[in-house]
Amino acid sequence: MMRSTTPRQRLAIVAVCFLCLGAASQPRERALASYTTTQAQAGEETYQDVCASCHKPDLAGASDTPQLAGDTFLGMWGGRPATELFAYVNAAMPPAGRKPDADALMDVVAYILRKNGMPSGTSRLDSTASGIITRATAER
Numbered sequence: 001m002m003r004s005t006t007p008r009q010r011l012a013i014v015a016v017c018f019l020c021l022g023a024a025s026q027p028r029e030r031a032l033a034s035y036t037t038t039q040a041q042a043g044e045e046t047y048q049d050v051c052a053s054c055h056k057p058d059l060a061g062a063s064d065t066p067q068l069a070g071d072t073f074l075g076m077w078g079g080r081p082a083t084e085l086f087a088y089v090n091a092a093m094p095p096a097g098r099k100p101d102a103d104a105l106m107d108v109v110a111y112i113l114r115k116n117g118m119p120s121g122t123s124r125l126d127s128t129a130s131g132i133i134t135r136a137t138a139e140r
């Protein structure tokens with residue numbers, strides 16, 4: 001014989017279902033992209049050498065060149081994996097002229113993270129990293 005549920009039990013089941021749906025739709029806590037200070041230092045040199053002529057030495061950009069550090073940049077790249085930024089840079093930047101190798105461009109991405117206030121860590125940024133870019137308040 002099937003036992004039927006009481007209204008109270010049905011209410012409880014519905015409540016549990018909503019809780020589950022809520023949990024599933026929450027954004028997952030995602031780790032921040034990590035890079036080392038050594039990487040960012042190497043990246044700074046390459047950046048000033050290859051990128052600064054267009055994006056400016058302070059990464060502020062210009063009327064025809066996007067900002068690489070600050071609110072506009074974070075509005076575009078915040079929440080996305082640092083490896084996506086690397087993939088873009090590696091594919092498209094600089095638009096012309098001498099292109100640094102992939103390792104050097106990875107270091108430039110580390111430098112961009114630092115200039116956006118993200119803290120450095122103990123693991124190097126590389127193509128297998130899964131951390132995201134985010135607004136952070138550490139010293140630049």
Ligand code: HEC
Pocket residue numbers: 047050051052053054055064065066067068073076085088089092093094095096105108
């Ligand atoms: C000759 C000028 C020039 C140089 C040099 C240059 N860029 Fe760019 N960059 C641009 C322009 C212009 C854009 C806008 C996208 C486009 O039109 O391709 C851009 C876009 C970008 C973007 C996307 C920003 C966004 O939010 O849309 C990134 C990241 C970037 N550049 C990084 C770099 C890095 C890193 C270097 C050096 C390795 C570099 N760029 C060198 C001109 C330049």
